[in-house]
Amino acid sequence: MNQPASAYFIEDRHDPNETHTLSALVQNEPGVLARVIGLFSGRGYNIESLTVSETESQKHLSRITIVTTGTPMVIEQIKHQLDRMIPVYRVVDMTLTKRSIERELAMVKVRGQGEHRVEALRLADAFRARVIDATTESFVFEITGNTDKINQFIDLMRPIGLVEVSRTGVAAIGRGPEGM
Amino acid sequence: MSDKSHDPNQMTGAAMIVRALIDHGVTDIFGYPGGAVLPIYDEIFQQSEVQHILVRHEQGAGHAAEGYARSTGKPGVALVTSGPGATNMVTPLTDALMDSIPLVCISGQVPTHLIGNDAFQECDTVGITRPCTKHNWLVRDVNDLAKVLHEAFYVATSGRPGPVLVDVPKDVQFATGTYHPPRKSDVHRSYAPRVKGDATQIRKAVALLAGAKRPVIYSGGGVINSGPEATKLLRELVEVTGFPITSTLMGLGAYPASGKNWLGMLGMHGTYEANMTMHDCDVMLCVGARFDDRITGRVDAFSPGSKKIHIDIDPSSINKNIRVDVPIIGDCGNILGDILQVFKAEAKKPDVKAWWQQIAQWRARNSLYYKKSNDVILPQHAIQSLFEATRGKDTYITTEVGQHQMWAAQFFGFEEPHRWMTSGGLGTMGYGLPAAVGVQVAHPDSLVIDIAGDASVQMTMQEMSTAVQYELPIKIFILNNQYMGMVRQWQQLLHGNRLSHSYSEALPDFVKLAEAYGGVGIQVHKPADLDGAIQEMISVKRPVLFDCRVAALENCFPMIPSGKAHNEMLLPEQANDEATAKAFAGGKALV
Incomplete structure (x- = not known):
């Protein structure tokens, strides 16, 4: 193989990508989210989903949940890079613990009449989605579950008359009595 | 209500900044004034514990502070104004981040009520410097200022050291609040670098x-x-x-x-x-x-x-x-x-x-071999001569970036730490001259030499004026081959010898330039004159530009060619045209 001449080595990495969910407990202060996002864009990491909200307002703590993909080496880097930021308390790889629950909420708007309306309601019932808005020609469903379940629901709604979707992104928490 | 006017801890934000510097043992800072830092400069004017070195460009302040830090092990401090003052600091901050150098930069900002209005000399300093600092802060309340300043010094110097920036709007500098000396609770509880090994x-x-x-x-x-x-x-x-x-x-x-x-x-x-x-x-x-x-x-x-x-x-x-x-x-x-x-x-x-x-x-392969000449000074020979002439002296070396830097690393022997200041990670041309200024401020009686190249040194040449103003006898030892040597070397090795824009056209007369600044210029062409000229340079107690004319086309070896391993080095005696072409065979560089 003729490698291009460069003083940098050009490398092929063949490690397969993995998807991991990371939870980070951070000090809720101005710019903290920009730091986290800047880290991902600056170092070329992927963000599949990002959820952030204050979780303990008295202590000014926020919890950031990030779903990311990369080789195992990259995932390990991401954890360390996050952890060394000054306002970050802790980073936990929820995927590695194998004892975590992941949930996402989506609001799904579907438009249709006649048989389509009936079908939409029937599927919503099967997925335990709730109707939170209705007109004579539309519904908004609220559905909670893991990412796969929500994807599946959305796929089913598409031929029926899917208009739009708003998703929260993934929130994750460990099973059992201990906190992170 | 108690009368707060007698409380010694009641002071303006600007006074707090100077007070914090003193509390952290800072004796020298490097900076450049401007609209958004005038209250701080007013405080600096009215005291004598912190000496301020006026640079000619904010980048110079940053590199000088880095040189100061690297040669002392203490944090370097830079003070710059908002807008262009802050953006000019981006290079030194990034440099310090890559090389883990403790640097505290204080920048002025437009008043809080103008932030976000595209005010005169406004820029998003914390946004711009976020990826090039270990941490940074925008202080919106004067009562947070003391805490932030103390934390800034702690973060810069603890764990893996690095640069930090504190952005202080002008109204916060004017406002009065309560100062407190450094205390443990000033630091984020989330920041606890591990120091003890498992x-x-x-x-x-x-x-x-x-x-x-x-x-x-x-x-x-x-x-x-x-x-x-x-x-x-x-x-x-x-x-x-x-x-x-x-x-x-x-x-x-x-x-x-x-x-x-x-x-x-x-x-x-x-x-x-x-x-x-x-x-x-x-x-x-x-x-x-x-x-x-x-x-x-x-x-x-x-x-x-x-x-x-x-x-x-x-x-x-x-x-x-x-x-x-x-x-x-x-x-x-x-x-x-x-x-x-x-x-x-x-x-x-x-x-x-x-x-x-x-x-x-x-x-025994003698990989640093080069062939000396009686007609022309080889750059390796120049460094060796400089090393011999400074042996046993209290010497600090800074460099710019390029071939001269690698030759300095190969041929100048360092016996002690903190004696070698070079831009390693970022590779900042123009680092060495202002860094030498910083080193000389920290070590006024030592011999401070910037081993430079003719191209790099022109990037921050204006700091010669700083050296002259503060009577800092730095020695700028220029290996002048009239090329951006390392760029040319790669073009020769990797790009079919097409020397695209790597020739130093229209070089200044460095001797006259030195004199124009009020320094001393020395030029040497012949190997026989080299040692005498170096002695002269060392004995002069003023800033010197030493124009050492060296073999123009000498390249830096040994070298690991592209995509090769450590055991596939190209040694000087093998670096003939054929071997070089083979080692670097391939198409165009990707990077």
Whole structure:
């Protein structure tokens, strides 16, 4: 193989990508989210989903949940890079613990009449989605579950008359009595 | 209500900044005034504990503060105004981040009510500097200022050191609030760098070291950052084990170049013996270095048969580029101490005689060979002459970036840490001259030399004026080959000898330039005149521009060619046209 001449080595990495969910407990202060996002864009990491909200307002703590993909080496880097930021308390790889629950909420708007309306309601019932808005020609469903379940629901709604979707992104928490 | 006017801790934000500098033992700062920092400059005017060095460009303030920090081990401090003042600091901040240099930058900002309005000299300083600082702060309330300043000094100097920036709007500088001296609660509770190494890992490391047949110690800038104790312990470890030691560009001086176990620098332009030892070793102890791409060459062929121990204070350095077998996170001073203790108690000196015989064969290749000339000064010869002339003197060396930097690293022997200030990670041309200013401020009676190139030195030449103003007798030793030598070298090796824009057209007359600044200019062409001219340079107690005219087309070897491993180095005697063409065969560079 003729490698291009460069003083940098050009490398092929063949490690397969993995998807991991990371939870980070951070000090809720101005710019903290920009730091986290800047880290991902600056170092070329992927963000599949990002959820952030204050979780303990008295202590000014926020919890950031990030779903990311990369080789195992990259995932390990991401954890360390996050952890060394000054306002970050802790980073936990929820995927590695194998004892975590992941949930996402989506609001799904579907438009249709006649048989389509009936079908939409029937599927919503099967997925335990709730109707939170209705007109004579539309519904908004609220559905909670893991990412796969929500994807599946959305796929089913598409031929029926899917208009739009708003998703929260993934929130994750460990099973059992201990906190992170 | 009590009368607060007599409370000595009641003061303006501007006064707090000066007071905090004093409380942190800062005696010298580098800066440039402007609209958004005038209240701070007014405070500086009215006191004498902190000396302010006025630079000619904010980038110079940043590099001077870096030079100050690297040569003293204390944090460097820079003070700049909003907008362009802050954006001009981006290069030194990034430089300090890459090389782990403690730097505290205080920047002025437009008043809080104007932030976001595109006000005059406004920019999003914390946004711009977020990726190039270890941490930064925008202070919106004067009562937060003391806490933030103290935390800034702590963050800059603790853990893996680095640059920090505190952005202070002008109204906060004017406002009055309560100051408090540094205290522990000033620091984020989430920030607690680990300094003590894990005992189990240390035992594993000692077991590997004790069983090594072909060991090598590879040390980096972390040893120097850790402080004098780490340097002492590193030297002791080399003594106790009898292992060979090499170092990165940043780590030069931690082990003395005259020491018998010294292999020279490793990496792209490192010595043959250092790189071969790295490639063929069975146990590698990496102390305070980070397996940078200039060190490893091709990663999948990097030291394939070795067990690797990696000591680093930053967990993100572990397994970033190279998978290691025994990572130990913590301060390398502590960990070296622990390793030594366990080693001395439980292990005996491994027999590495055969390994040293092998190393002697590599050494015999004399990879730093060059052919001296009587007609023209070879750049390597110039550095060697400079080294000989300064031997035994209290000397500090800074450099710019390029061929001259690599020759300086190869041919100038460093015996002590903190004596070598160079831009390693970022590779900032224009670093050396202002860094020399900073070093000379910290060490007024020492000999401070910037080994420079004709192209690099023009990037921050204006700081000659600073040197003259403050009577800082820095010596700018320019290896003038009338090229951006390293750029040209790559063009010759990688781009079919098409020398696109790497010739230094219209160079100034450096002697006249020195004189125009009020300094001294010296020019030398002939090898026979070199030593005398260097003596003259050293004896002059004023800033000197030394224009050393060197062989124009000399290139820097040995070199690890593209995509090659440590054992595929190109040595000087092999670097004829045919071998070079073969080693660098391929198409255009991607990067």
